[in-house]
Amino acid sequence: MLETTINGIKFKNPVIAASGTFGFGAEFSGYFDVSLLGGIASKGLTLNPREGNAGQRMLETPSGMLNSVGLQNPGLRAFVAEELPRMKKYRTNIIANLSGSCEGDYLAGAEILDDSGIDMIELNISCPNVKSGGMAFGIKADVAAALVSAVRRKVRRKPLMVKLSPNAENIAEMGKACEAAGADSLSLVNTFSGLAINIYTRKPFFENVIAGLSGPAIKPLALRMVRDVYKAVKIPVVGMGGIAGWTDAAEFIMAGASLVQVGTANFTKPDICLDIIRGLERFLAEQNITSPDELRGII
Amino acid sequence: MPYQISKILANAAVSSDVMLMRTAWSEKPKPGQFFMLRMPENSPVLLARPISVHDWENGILSLLYQVVGRGTGAFSRLRPGDKIGLWGPLGNGFNFPDPGKIALVGGGIGIAPLYYLAKNIPAKATAFLGYRSEPFALENFGGFCESVKISSESGFGGHFKGFVTELLEREIGAFKAIYCCGPTPMMKAAAELCGKYGVPAFVSLENKMACGIGACLTCTCANSSGRHARTCLEGPVFRAEEVFFDA
Ligand SMILES: Cc1cc2nc3c(=O)[nH]c(=O)nc-3n(C[C@H](O)[C@H](O)[C@H](O)COP(=O)(O)OP(=O)(O)OC[C@H]3O[C@@H](n4cnc5c(N)ncnc54)[C@H](O)[C@@H]3O)c2cc1C
Numbered sequence: 001m002l003e004t005t006i007n008g009i010k011f012k013n014p015v016i017a018a019s020g021t022f023g024f025g026a027e028f029s030g031y032f033d034v035s036l037l038g039g040i041a042s043k044g045l046t047l048n049p050r051e052g053n054a055g056q057r058m059l060e061t062p063s064g065m066l067n068s069v070g071l072q073n074p075g076l077r078a079f080v081a082e083e084l085p086r087m088k089k090y091r092t093n094i095i096a097n098l099s100g101s102c103e104g105d106y107l108a109g110a111e112i113l114d115d116s117g118i119d120m121i122e123l124n125i126s127c128p129n130v131k132s133g134g135m136a137f138g139i140k141a142d143v144a145a146a147l148v149s150a151v152r153r154k155v156r157r158k159p160l161m162v163k164l165s166p167n168a169e170n171i172a173e174m175g176k177a178c179e180a181a182g183a184d185s186l187s188l189v190n191t192f193s194g195l196a197i198n199i200y201t202r203k204p205f206f207e208n209v210i211a212g213l214s215g216p217a218i219k220p221l222a223l224r225m226v227r228d229v230y231k232a233v234k235i236p237v238v239g240m241g242g243i244a245g246w247t248d249a250a251e252f253i254m255a256g257a258s259l260v261q262v263g264t265a266n267f268t269k270p271d272i273c274l275d276i277i278r279g280l281e282r283f284l285a286e287q288n289i290t291s292p293d294e295l296r297g298i299i
Numbered sequence: 300m301p302y303q304i305s306k307i308l309a310n311a312a313v314s315s316d317v318m319l320m321r322t323a324w325s326e327k328p329k330p331g332q333f334f335m336l337r338m339p340e341n342s343p344v345l346l347a348r349p350i351s352v353h354d355w356e357n358g359i360l361s362l363l364y365q366v367v368g369r370g371t372g373a374f375s376r377l378r379p380g381d382k383i384g385l386w387g388p389l390g391n392g393f394n395f396p397d398p399g400k401i402a403l404v405g406g407g408i409g410i411a412p413l414y415y416l417a418k419n420i421p422a423k424a425t426a427f428l429g430y431r432s433e434p435f436a437l438e439n440f441g442g443f444c445e446s447v448k449i450s451s452e453s454g455f456g457g458h459f460k461g462f463v464t465e466l467l468e469r470e471i472g473a474f475k476a477i478y479c480c481g482p483t484p485m486m487k488a489a490a491e492l493c494g495k496y497g498v499p500a501f502v503s504l505e506n507k508m509a510c511g512i513g514a515c516l517t518c519t520c521a522n523s524s525g526r527h528a529r530t531c532l533e534g535p536v537f538r539a540e541e542v543f544f545d546a
């Protein structure tokens with residue numbers, strides 16, 4: 001009933017565990033059968049291993065959280081050699097979240113993933129671009145489009161989903177630029193840039209100063225952006241940002257999302273994705289709807 | 300075990316800002332392990348909070364916690380019969396391979412996991428418990444320890460006035476290992492003392508955590524190999540010499 005196909009990939013339901021919030025899946029397998037998910041997006045992966053940021057990495061905020069993990073990950077080669085074989089045992093789609101700090105690293109990473117056993121690439125353009133003083137690739141549409149078209153030339157076999165940053169200058173224009181540059185689908189939103197200050201030490205709470213805001217606090221903003229992008233492009237849109245229950249997921253579908261991703265909510269209850277899948281099933285049955293297609297983009 | 304919603308059996312103050320909560324949990328945890336505790340639905344507190352096993356007996360889990368902020372503040376207002384969400388037991392816990400003489404060194408609320416450790420350790424340990432002022436949750440330590448030494452920074456009730464590490468230093472040579480939990484400066488001081496006297500030390504870290512199960516990478520601590528280890532999974536108990544206390 002919940003089955004949805006995008007970019008030629010069949011998802012048994014539209015619920016994907018979001019990048020950076022679900023590890024490599026194994027962490028959650030003691031809490032529910034992760035094969036029941038529509039898909040799992042891996043932790044953000046870079047060409048070389050990264051140890052991530054120093055200092056505090058997390059702060060709860062009203063209805064949300066700030067994080068400053070800094071892309072700690074084992075690197076793409078270790079991912080393909082060690083994590084991916086384990087992930088492939090789950091009967092669900094494996095989406096590799098490709099991150100980087102310069103175009104060269106993204107391209108080398110894209111080649112590795114294109115030859116691997118993953119189902120889809122999610123290109124994370126929210127990463128700081130070393131070349132332009134740390135401004136993320138996903139802020140200016142022309143910078144993002146240049147990266148997407150270069151990566152597109154390397155990715156021949158796998159569908160290429162581009163994950164947009166809500167910090168983009170204009171989210172609809174950004175969506176259109178990435179579509180024109182060759183994206184097969186778009187996912188949004190990544191975290192919003194935020195700040196917290198320790199008033200007693202008079203210093204930023206995070207060593208990196210800026211951190212990423214996620215969770216229910218961002219949901220109305222994310223929902224509006226998903227609708228804006230859905231209306232601006234023809235390729236499928238994957239929605240996320242603050243989804244904490246099945247009603248939120250249904251709202252994202254009505255705003256135009258083909259699939260949804262669940263991030264921060266995984267930390268509040270390890271099996272929350274299962275609750276969301278079951279809730280959507282019940283809702284469709286109650287409403288006599290045979291497919292989420294009937295709800296998509298009705299707003 | 301899966302995520303569970305459990306009924307609160309008791310939740311009462313044991314001192315001005317420390318509470319003891321009891322709830323059902325069927326499986327026996329290891330000393331030094333912890334649970335993620337989450338307010339039931341519709342609470343403004345979003346994330347769960349890590350709380351150590353203070354005791355477990357016949358399917359009843361006891362948690363000793365200090366009310367310091369929004370999360371623990373919300374826990375403190377729960378009443379018997381209310382529900383709490385939890386998952387665990389999590390983390391590596393304390394390992395005690397050596398049957399030799401062991402010291403348990405706790406500072407403030409850091410004594411919480413040491414009680415369950417004292418109860419389950421093969422040989423009776425010596426407890427060094429340090430408090431800011433009035434001692435709390437002492438009742439049963441005596442029964443499971445060879446002796447209990449108390450310090451109070453204010454000298455409350457005639458207890459040794461000063462830091463718990465001062466008490467420890469007087470006897471440190473007698474121990475094969477120390478197990479320590481408390482505020483970072485206190486663990487750092489204890490670790491330095493153990494380094495000076497060549498006694499192995501194990502410290503239980505209390506980093507901020509979101510998931511508790513190794514997925515979010517927000518709880519990491521810098522260790523001596525230059526890596527960022529997950530406190531929730533590779534810890535919370537580490538060999539003291541592996542930990543960079545200033546990072
Ligand atoms: C493995 C483990 C086991 C633990 N076991 C126990 C236990 O058994 N008992 C126990 O009591 N605790 C234990 N803790 C600690 C406990 O988890 C924390 O005290 C708890 O999460 C605090 O949550 P809170 O919402 O009440 O406080 P928070 O609101 O998170 O605040 C905690 C403290 O940080 C300060 N703070 C918050 N934000 C800022 C800021 N921006 N700048 C500066 N300071 C700030 C607050 O003032 C407060 O003093 C354990 C922790 C770990 C990791």
Ligand SMILES: Cc1cc2nc3c(=O)[nH]c(=O)nc-3n(C[C@H](O)[C@H](O)[C@H](O)COP(=O)(O)O)c2cc1C
Nearest residue numbers: 018019020044067124189190214215241242263264
């Ligand atoms: C701790 C944490 C780590 C994250 N790591 C990544 C990452 O590596 N790559 C990425 O594209 N997004 C990452 N994200 C963003 C999420 O995938 C998601 O886009 C965002 O959190 C919004 O959704 P939510 O409100 O449901 O969490 C991370 C989010 C959190 C909270």
Ligand code: FES
Nearest residue numbers: 511513515516531
């Ligand atoms: S708390 Fe999430 S990895 Fe440790």
